[in-house]
Amino acid sequence: MTATGQFVLTLSCPDRAGIVAAVSNHLAGQGGNILEAQQFGDAETGRFFMRLVFEDTERDLAALEAGFDAFAKQFAMQWTLRDRGQRRRVMLLVSKFDHCLADILYRWRIGELPMDIAGVVANHPRETYRHLDLDGIPFHHLPVDHRSRTDQEAALTRLIDESGTDLVVLARYMQILSNELARKLAGRCINIHHSFLPGFKGARPYHQAHRRGVKLIGATAHFVTAELDEGPIIEQDIERVTHADTPEDLIRIGRDIERRVLARTLRLYLDDRVLLNGAKTVVFHS
Amino acid sequence: MTATGQFVLTLSCPDRAGIVAAVSNHLAGQGGNILEAQQFGDAETGRFFMRLVFEDTERDLAALEAGFDAFAKQFAMQWTLRDRGQRRRVMLLVSKFDHCLADILYRWRIGELPMDIAGVVANHPRETYRHLDLDGIPFHHLPVDHRSRTDQEAALTRLIDESGTDLVVLARYMQILSNELARKLAGRCINIHHSFLPGFKGARPYHQAHRRGVKLIGATAHFVTAELDEGPIIEQDIERVTHADTPEDLIRIGRDIERRVLARTLRLYLDDRVLLNGAKTVVFHS
Amino acid sequence: MTATGQFVLTLSCPDRAGIVAAVSNHLAGQGGNILEAQQFGDAETGRFFMRLVFEDTERDLAALEAGFDAFAKQFAMQWTLRDRGQRRRVMLLVSKFDHCLADILYRWRIGELPMDIAGVVANHPRETYRHLDLDGIPFHHLPVDHRSRTDQEAALTRLIDESGTDLVVLARYMQILSNELARKLAGRCINIHHSFLPGFKGARPYHQAHRRGVKLIGATAHFVTAELDEGPIIEQDIERVTHADTPEDLIRIGRDIERRVLARTLRLYLDDRVLLNGAKTVVFHS
Amino acid sequence: MTATGQFVLTLSCPDRAGIVAAVSNHLAGQGGNILEAQQFGDAETGRFFMRLVFEDTERDLAALEAGFDAFAKQFAMQWTLRDRGQRRRVMLLVSKFDHCLADILYRWRIGELPMDIAGVVANHPRETYRHLDLDGIPFHHLPVDHRSRTDQEAALTRLIDESGTDLVVLARYMQILSNELARKLAGRCINIHHSFLPGFKGARPYHQAHRRGVKLIGATAHFVTAELDEGPIIEQDIERVTHADTPEDLIRIGRDIERRVLARTLRLYLDDRVLLNGAKTVVFHS
Secondary structure (H helix, E strand, O other): OOOOOEEEEEEEEEOOOOHHHHHHHHHHHHHOOOEEEEEEEOOOOOOOEEEEEEEOOOOOHHHHHHHHHHHHOOOEEEEEEEEEOOEEEEHHHHHHHOOHHHHHHHHHHHOOOEEEEEEEEEEEEEHHOOOOOOOOOOEEEEOOOOOOHHHHHHHHHHHHOOOOOOEEOOOOOOOOHHHHHHOOOOOEEEEEEEOOOOOOOOOOHHHHHHEEEEEEEEEEEOOOOOOOOOOOEEEEEEEEEOOOOOHHHHHHHHHHHHHHHHHHHHHHHHOOOOOOOOOEEEEEOO | OOOOOOOEEEEEEEEEOHHHHHHHHHHHOOOOOOEEEEEEEEOOOOOEEEEEEEEOOOOHHHHHHHHHHHHHHOOOOOOEEEEEOOOEEEEEEEOOOOOEEEHHHHHHHOOOEEEEEEEEEEEOOHHOOOOOOOOOOOOEEEOOOOOOOOHHHHHHHHHHHHOOOOEEEEOOOOOOOOOHHHHOOOOOOEEOOOOOOOOOOOOOHHHHHHHHOOHHHHHEEEEEEOOOOOOOOOEEEEEEEOOOOOOHHHHHHHHHHHHHHHHHHHHHOOOEEEEEOOOEEOOOOO | OOOEEEEEEEEEEOOOOHHHHHHHHHHHHOEEEEEEEEEEEOOOOOEEEEEEEEEEEOOOOOHHHHHHHHHHHHHEEEEEEEOOOOOOHHHEEEEOOOOOHHHHHHHOOOOOOOEEEEEEEEOHHHHHOOOOOOOOOOOEOOOOOOHHHHHHHHHHHHHHHHHHOOEEEOOOHHHHHOOOHHHHHHOOEEEEEEEOOOHHHOOOOOHHHHOOOEEHHHHHEEEOOEEEEEEEEEEEEEEOOOOOOOOOHHHHHHHHHHHHHHHHHHHHHEEEEEEEEEEEEEOOOO | OOOEEEEEEEEEEEEEOOHHHHHHHHOOOOOOOOEEEEEEEOOOOEEEEEEHHHHOOOOOHHHHHHHHHHHHHHOEEEEEEEOOOOOOEEEEOOOOOOHHHHHHHHHOOOOOEEEEEEEEEOOOOOHHHOOOOOOOEEEOOOOOOOOOOOHHHHHHHHHHHOOOOOOEEEEEOOOOOHHHHHHOOOOOOEEOOOOOOOOOOOOOHHHHHHHOOEEEEEEEEEEOOOOOOOOEEEEEEEEEOOOOOOOHHHHHHHHHHHHHHHHHHHHHOOOOOOEEOOOEEOOOOO
């Protein structure tokens, strides 16, 4: 961990007059200097969301948390505070399609994704990924079929817990998590679905898209919930296709969309820009 | 009608070796010079599609049609031949949302859309559109409610027939055609749906999109069929939205998508670039 | 003017610790409730920019300005404060190409652009725009050639001053303002240039683009300065083109880009989201 | 080489009536079945361009070439004929920025880019690329400085010649080829420039873009010519940026644009879809 003296605060609470000023005031009173602040009041739900980046060279995380706790209670705030020098631990789950994994690893190596990799979990053996440099990354082969599902998920859960994983990324994992695991990982498990949701949920979305004759295909990064492909959407993107594109062309074009949508989502998440708002997200872009 | 000496031939038939050469040869043998040719063989259905633009300064449309008929029969072709100087007659159907109508009228006046307007049919009185210049365009007020639907559609059908309408455009018409009328207008009635189909079919798609929390919204131009929002898709486009956009913002942003998707579709159609392929379309872009 | 009780404050000043908190605190101390706040510290120039929307149901604009003045001096702030119910007066300058004008008028009529139109100034007679509804809008025909330029600009300047114009929009005006007038209108005159600046400055950019064989064309909205096509850029967009597109096709495709870029820019400006930062802009998107 | 029985013919010649029919006819007469045909007549230069894919299960490349030669002479055609099973040999030149190289290698391994890699030439030692799997790929370290430029280029030229390289790709090579080498490689050397040409030619384009305050940045793939950044453009793309993006952000965002533009260009080239048209290109998209 590198000491940066920079902290990110995210919070949500019932909306009411004066929150922005009160939070700003509280941080300033503690000696913090606000570098960025973004907020959103959801008129429908009456809920307020905020993200602040501030500098405090005198206090550490524990002291700041202690200072903020009493304040936050007055507003019934749900909040997180993170030292920007503290990297999150990310577990990458992958199937035989490794384009998202390869892309994430490359970006991580050149410094685009400030995180530690807690491990790679694959339902194929390491040999499948021999062209990728996995040096120094814990690799776990957890094969799965319909009989072994429960055991495999128990092993996966242990890995997540024991490795201190903060975020689980389904990087084209192609397996459905049990409701139990989905619930356990609520808000910290991201999936990349290879369609422009809510269109083409479920299996083989590119084949569905081809059959329907759409002129654009897409990909969607969302939080995993117990309901398949219904989790809060974080980021989406599309590419143009034509009648001449076969399902295989859509799969190829789709790979590009999937990896850039997932990479963007990961950067947003790692910078505390993604907040849950019921079945939706608040995403504070820079 | 302006004599251009240019003709557009579109055709589809069972695929087999030699079609491209046979068609090229036939036209050349008749004295035609091919300016553009595009083709597509659908490997799934075994059907072949072609669009040709050619010049023939000696023959007129009737002579060319007579010459092509026997040839086409050998290949069991479905085909159309159009003199490029012959403008199609387009009937525009509109509800109180007139942004697509205003856009089409403007583009038509400055020469972007080579067509004749057979008329405007609205379920609101002419006064509703007083800011639009409808000079010289037949305007028909056909109000509709659940009791008058049958009578209104009978009147509409008469207008379409009597005006020699080639194409009907539902420019945010907001009424569902009867199965009977949809079938009568098969392949010559285009709707603009205000969502990225197949997501958010049916009513109030922007409200559906807002509820789902998508990060992109879209619009879809498609042929009208008896099944609501299931017709062959011709063109789609999207815009990025955020958590801060209200349903009203989506409606506003959507207006821009709708009008450009519909205008592009109309240009494509008027240039004989849109061919039906079962429940899908073949769109030959330039 | 509609009383909304909502105000927009924009400011810039030398960056230093504590500004966000100080401004929030000041407004809250005056009884204001902050609804939106966005800020940006330019690390290169050491300058800080902020936009706040707040509600104050007790004070009016004059009282708020008086209250803010002394505070602002401590930070050497340049600032503006606007009652959101107070519409800006916009003068539209146009040449024979009226697609941007037609688009702006339509959006204005349906309520997309909260402004008053101070007038339309054209170098072609009103008859040129007969298909547009200019009812109730002051129209001024100010023809111009190389001999009359000085007189024409004097007349234009008078119109701007006498009509209480806040913002001048060159909606494809196709005339170059004198340095003197450009300086007078600094920060309140917007031009739409029909290229992706800094590419293709000057005359006939679509012909330049065609000659160079680019695969994308664009449009740029920027503040007008004395240096041609060098003013601070506010917004840009592009469309894909191909080798088959003629200069006339580029002009047609470009019209769509121009009008949407200019409309977006106008909305951003009218909502006080565009701040000048030397030769660049800070644009606070929602 | 895999026998596919499929061939791609590209040609250009002075435009005149009857070319499409004559070519179709010639191929059909030889027993070929046309699968795809695209053509373009450049009205400005009077030059005609065509790309055909056809199937011929009886003749091999040599026989087809012999058969086409006499025919082509009648039309003064420049032409190439390629057996689709015959992969091109591509030499990749790279500097320390290896994101384009990593991307090309990944796509090549999973079968997206049908080519053989003739070698990788780098001005940094192999150790620089240790995270990339270069197994089985000839790697050449050719360091260069201002004194060694001539020698280095002689070595590079030898490598190109001896390896039977068909296409040279400057995958962020960051060195300027001599006029002599540029001329030698005319039409078979592609560069990815990290700006939206013709904006920001030359060095450090992202820093130039940041200074100008543009709202979109881009990348451009073009053929290399003796004039720096002036070669015929093949493909371009852009991403949206904001005032808050630093030059380093632009470099990061730009990496994504560069690699997808270069990958698309490579696919187009490998499928014989890119034809030279003087200082421009004709690109036949599918």
